[in-house]
Amino acid sequence: MDTTSFDTSVRLAIMDGFLTGATPSVGAVASALGTDIGSVEAAFDRLAAGRAIVLTPGTRDIRMAAPFAGVPTDFRVRVGERSYYANCIWDAVGIPAMLAGAAPSADARIETECADCSAPVGLAVDAGRLTTDVPGAVVHFAVPAARWWADIVFT
Amino acid sequence: MRLFRSEEHVMRWSEKSGIPVGEVFSLDSLWRLAQMWFHDRLSPSWRRPTMDEAHAVFAQAGLTGSFWRLDA
Numbered sequence: 218m219d220t221t222s223f224d225t226s227v228r229l230a231i232m233d234g235f236l237t238g239a240t241p242s243v244g245a246v247a248s249a250l251g252t253d254i255g256s257v258e259a260a261f262d263r264l265a266a267g268r269a270i271v272l273t274p275g276t277r278d279i280r281m282a283a284p285f286a287g288v289p290t291d292f293r294v295r296v297g298e299r300s301y302y303a304n305c306i307w308d309a310v311g312i313p314a315m316l317a318g319a320a321p322s323a324d325a326r327i328e329t330e331c332a333d334c335s336a337p338v339g340l341a342v343d344a345g346r347l348t349t350d351v352p353g354a355v356v357h358f359a360v361p362a363a364r365w366w367a368d369i370v371f372t
Numbered sequence: 373m374r375l376f377r378s379e380e381h382v383m384r385w386s387e388k389s390g391i392p393v394g395e396v397f398s399l400d401s402l403w404r405l406a407q408m409w410f411h412d413r414l415s416p417s418w419r420r421p422t423m424d425e426a427h428a429v430f431a432q433a434g435l436t437g438s439f440w441r442l443d444a
Binding site for chain 1: 373374375376377378379381382384385388391392393394395396397398399400401402403405406407409410411413414416418420426430438439440441442443444
């Protein structure tokens with residue numbers, strides 16, 4: 218298997234790990250693919266260099282594999298019996314958008330809060346339609362697109 | 373990339389935090405953006421979009437202007 222194909226397998230194993238409810242480690246991915254730790258470590262580094270994932274600095278712990286967050290955040294997404302964390306509001310609605318066509322149902326409940334007053338804001342995706350319990354809710358992106366990757370965690 | 377209860381809450385947050393207001397847009401635009409951006413993320417053939425592809429997605433979601441330029 219060439220490097221590109223191997224990295225694709227690692228990326229998909231990472232996504233599968235998140236989908237089954239856990240932030241996947243190098244060891245878990247190596248085990249899932251039946252390969253050695255060193256090969257997966259190198260793939261994690263290449264995927265991070267290509268911005269397919271974001272690692273916590275100095276580690277190979279996954280901080281982001283968009284739309285999934287590797288750590289708890291203010292954006293919780295529930296799909297069926299599963300619950301995931303997303304990195305931001307874009308990624309939060311990205312989870313049901315990603316699952317559409319790839320899962321029996323991509324209906325989702327998204328729990329977040331107003332970034333100003335911390336009051337809860339709920340969103341729902343039902344049959345491909347996004348609704349909210351706060352009709353005036355708006356999205357705000359603070360950082361222009363050209364600077365998103367200058368500090369992707371803040372973005 | 374956060375959600376606010378209204379545009380007034382964005383303004384209030386900006387004043388409190390000292391972070392300038394960037395782009396405020398609707399959940400409808402966000403949903404269009406997310407559907408185009410993430411629909412193929414579980415495909416083996418997924419790759420990061422090129423700059424031109426990304427600009428096209430933003431435009432189709434109604435998100436245009438210099439804020440959305442990756443080369444600005």
